[in-house]
Amino acid sequence: MEEKHIHEHHHHHEEEEGQGRLTKILAATVLLIGAVIIEKYTDWATWQYLLLFLVPYLVVGWDTLKEAAEGLLHGEALSEDFLMSVATLGALGIGFMPGAETQFPEAVFVMLFFQLGEWFEEKAEGNSRKSIAHLMDIRPDAAHVERDGNLVTVKPEEVTPGEVIVIQPGEKVPMDGVVLDGHSSLDTVALTGESMPRSVHEGDEILSGCVNKSGVLRVRTTKVFGESTAAKILDLVENAAENKSRSESFITRFAKVYTPIVVVLAVLVAIVPSLITGEWATWIYRGLLFLVVSCPCALVISVPLTFFGGLGGASKKGILIKGSNLMDRLSKLQTVVFDKTGTLTEGVFEVTAVHPQELDQQELLHLAAHVERHSTHPIAMALLNAYPDEKDSCTVADIQETAGQGIIGTINGRKVAVGNSKLMETVGAAWRPCHHEGTIIHVAVDGVYAGHVVISDRIKADAAPALAELKATGVQRTVMLTGDQESVAAAVAKQLGVDEFHAGLLPAQKVEQVERLLSAGTLAFVGDGINDAPVLTRADVGIAMGALGSDAAIEAADVVLMDDKPSKIAAAVRIARRTIAIAKENIAFAIGIKVLVLLLAVLGLATMWMAVFADVGVTVLAVLNAMRALRA
Ligand code: ADP
Ligand code: MG
Numbered sequence: 001m002e003e004k005h006i007h008e009h010h011h012h013h014e015e016e017e018g019q020g021r022l023t024k025i026l027a028a029t030v031l032l033i034g035a036v037i038i039e040k041y042t043d044w045a046t047w048q049y050l051l052l053f054l055v056p057y058l059v060v061g062w063d064t065l066k067e068a069a070e071g072l073l074h075g076e077a078l079s080e081d082f083l084m085s086v087a088t089l090g091a092l093g094i095g096f097m098p099g100a101e102t103q104f105p106e107a108v109f110v111m112l113f114f115q116l117g118e119w120f121e122e123k124a125e126g127n128s129r130k131s132i133a134h135l136m137d138i139r140p141d142a143a144h145v146e147r148d149g150n151l152v153t154v155k156p157e158e159v160t161p162g163e164v165i166v167i168q169p170g171e172k173v174p175m176d177g178v179v180l181d182g183h184s185s186l187d188t189v190a191l192t193g194e195s196m197p198r199s200v201h202e203g204d205e206i207l208s209g210c211v212n213k214s215g216v217l218r219v220r221t222t223k224v225f226g227e228s229t230a231a232k233i234l235d236l237v238e239n240a241a242e243n244k245s246r247s248e249s250f251i252t253r254f255a256k257v258y259t260p261i262v263v264v265l266a267v268l269v270a271i272v273p274s275l276i277t278g279e280w281a282t283w284i285y286r287g288l289l290f291l292v293v294s295c296p297c298a299l300v301i302s303v304p305l306t307f308f309g310g311l312g313g314a315s316k317k318g319i320l321i322k323g324s325n326l327m328d329r330l331s332k333l334q335t336v337v338f339d340k341t342g343t344l345t346e347g348v349f350e351v352t353a354v355h356p357q358e359l360d361q362q363e364l365l366h367l368a369a370h371v372e373r374h375s376t377h378p379i380a381m382a383l384l385n386a387y388p389d390e391k392d393s394c395t396v397a398d399i400q401e402t403a404g405q406g407i408i409g410t411i412n413g414r415k416v417a418v419g420n421s422k423l424m425e426t427v428g429a430a431w432r433p434c435h436h437e438g439t440i441i442h443v444a445v446d447g448v449y450a451g452h453v454v455i456s457d458r459i460k461a462d463a464a465p466a467l468a469e470l471k472a473t474g475v476q477r478t479v480m481l482t483g484d485q486e487s488v489a490a491a492v493a494k495q496l497g498v499d500e501f502h503a504g505l506l507p508a509q510k511v512e513q514v515e516r517l518l519s520a521g522t523l524a525f526v527g528d529g530i531n532d533a534p535v536l537t538r539a540d541v542g543i544a545m546g547a548l549g550s551d552a553a554i555e556a557a558d559v560v561l562m563d564d565k566p567s568k569i570a571a572a573v574r575i576a577r578r579t580i581a582i583a584k585e586n587i588a589f590a591i592g593i594k595v596l597v598l599l600l601a602v603l604g605l606a607t608m609w610m611a612v613f614a615d616v617g618v619t620v621l622a623v624l625n626a627m628r629a630l631r632a
Pocket of ligand 1: 406441481482507531
C-alpha cells in the first residue's frame with residue numbers, strides 16, 4: 001500500500017512538472033520571436049546579440065543545464081541533458097570564431113525543441129498509463145458491510161472473509177464471494193473484454209471487478225480484497241510492463257554503445273579535418289550537429305512505449321500478457337498444444353448413463369458423489385450434480401486424489417475409488433468397457449468393481465474456428481493432449497481438425513510430450529489450469545484459460561485469457577506481431593534518419609534545423625507511432 005501512495009504522488013508531481021515545462025516553452029518561444037525581430041532591425045555587436053538570445057535560452061534551458069552539471073558530478077557524462085547542453089553552448093559560442101556565422105536563434109531553438117520533445121514524451125506516457133488504468137477500471141472504491149445490524153461503508157481492504165456485504169446496482173463488486181440473496185446481471189466487460197452480461201442468483205459465486213447492473217445483492221465474502229480477482233489482475237497488469245522484452249533491453253544496450261560512438265565521431269569530425277584544412281569553425285559546427293543528432297531518445301522512449309501499448313491493447317481484449325518479453329515468443333509460435341477438458345471442451349460434464357454392476361443406480365451415484373465433493377475437477381461437478389442430496393450422515397475419510405486418474409476415499413469404512421481404468425487397475429478392480437459415447441468413470445468398492453457412470457462434455461463453439469485461425473497466422477502444428485480415454489479424444493480431435501492427439505496421459509506424461517514437441521520450435525501450451533501447472537511452466541508460453549476464479553492458473557501461466565475462448569490465442573499472436581512490427585519500424589526510422597543527417601553533416605549539407613528534426617522530430621513521430629500499439 002505504502003508503495004502505491006508514493007507511486008501516485010510521483011505521478012502527480014510529474015503532472016505539475018509538465019505544466020511548468022510547457023509554460024517555459026511558451027515563454028521562451030515568445031522571447032525568441034522578439035529577439036529575432038530585434039536582431040533584424042538593429043546593428044549591434046555579436047556579444048550584445050548573445051545577451052539578447054541568452055534570455056530565451058536560459059528560460060527554456062536552465063533545467064537542462066542544471067541536470068547536465070549534476071549528471072557530470074555523478075559521472076554520467078553522456079546523458080541527454082549533457083549532450084544537449086554541450087551542443088547548444090557550442091552553437092552559442094561558435095559565432096565568435098573567425099569566419100563563422102552566428103547560430104544564436106538555432107541554439108535556442110534546439111533547446112526549445114528538446115524540451116518540447118520531453119514534454120510530449122511525458123504526455124504520451126501519461127496517456128497510455130491512463131488508458132490502461134481506464135480499461136482495467138476494476139478497482140472497487142468501497143464496500144458496504146453488515147456489522148451489528150447496521151450497514152457501514154468501509155474500504156474494500158477492511159472487509160474480512162465471511163462478512164456479508166451489500167452491492168447496489170451500478171456498483172463494482174468489491175471482493176469475491178457467494179450470493180446469499182438477490183439476483184442481478186453482472187457486467188464483466190472490464191475483466192474479460194466480453195460484453196455479454198452474466199446473470200447471477202442465490203448461491204452463485206461472484207468475482208470482484210464486475211459491475212452489478214440491475215438488482216441488490218447480499219454477498220458473503222470468501223476472500224480478502226488482496227486475494228480477490230480484481231486485486232490480482234490489477235497487480236498482474238501493473239507488473240507486466242516491468243518485465244522487459246528482449247528487444248527492449250537491446251535498445252538500452254544499443255544506446256549505451258551508440259551514444260559514445262557518435263560523441264567520439266563528433267569530436268573527430270570537429271578536430272581531424274580542421275587540423276588538415278584549418279577551417280575550424282566549419283568543422284566544429286559539423287561536430288555540433290553530430291552531438292545534436294546523437295541523442296538516442298527516439299529509441300529509448302518509443303520502444304518501451306510500444307510494448308506498453310501492446311500489453312494495454314491486449315488487456316482491453318481480455319488477454320493478460322505477463323511481460324513484454326513474451327511478445328517475442330508469441331509472435332513466433334510454431335506449435336500450439338491444447339489440453340482437452342475445459343480448454344477445447346466446455347469442461348461442463350453431464351451424466352448421460354449409469355451402469356451399475358453390484359449396487360443400484362442411486363447407490364452408485366451416492367458413493368461417487370461423497371468422494372467427489374473433495375475434488376475441484378469438472379468431472380466431480382457432474383457427479384455431484386447427478387446426486388444433489390449427498391449430504392447425509394455417512395462418514396467420509398482418507399480422501400486421496402491422483403491427478404489424471406481419479407479419487408479415492410473411505411465411506412462408512414468402505415474404500416470407494418472413482419476414476420478411469422488406470423485407477424481401477426491400481427486398486428485391482430476388474431473394470432468393464434462401455435459401448436456408450438463419452439467419458440467413462442468407473443467406481444470400485446473395496447477393490448471390487450461396482451459399475452460405471454458415463455458423462456459427456458461439449459466442444460466449445462469457439463474451438464474449431466480458433467484452430468483454423470491459428471493455422472492462418474502461421475502456426476505449423478496443433479496438438480491435443482488429454483488424460484481422457486482414446487475414443488473420446490479421437491472424436492474431439494476429428495471434429496476440431498487438430499494435427500495430432502495423445503490420450504490417456506498422466507500429468508507427467510503431458511510434460512514429456514511437451515518436452516518432445518519443444519524441439520520443433522516455439523511452443524505454447526494452453527490449459528484450464530486444473531492440474532496442468534507443470535506443463536504451463538515447461539512450455540515457452542504457458543496460456544491459461546478462464547482465469548476467472550482459478551488462482552493456480554494466474555500464477556503458473558505467462559498469458560491469461562480472461563474469458564474461456566481459445567480464439568483469443570490467435571488474437572494474442574496478432575497483437576504481439578503488430579507490436580513488434582511497430583517497434584521495428586521505430587528503430588529503423590530513427591536510425592535511418594539519424595544516419596542520413598550525420599552523412600549530410602559531414603558533407604556540409606545539414607543545418608542545425610535538420611539536426612533538430614533528426615533528434616526531436618523523429619522522437620515525436622516514433623512516439624506517435626508507438627501509440628498505435630494500444631489500439632488493438
Ligand atoms: P484432461 O487432460 O482431459 O484435462 P485430466 O488429466 O484432468 O484430463 O484427467 C484425466 C482423466 O482422469 C479424466 O478423464 C478422468 O477419467 C480421470 N479423473 C481425473 N480426476 C478425476 C476425478 N476427480 N474423478 C473422476 N475421474 C477423474
Ligand atoms: Mg484438465
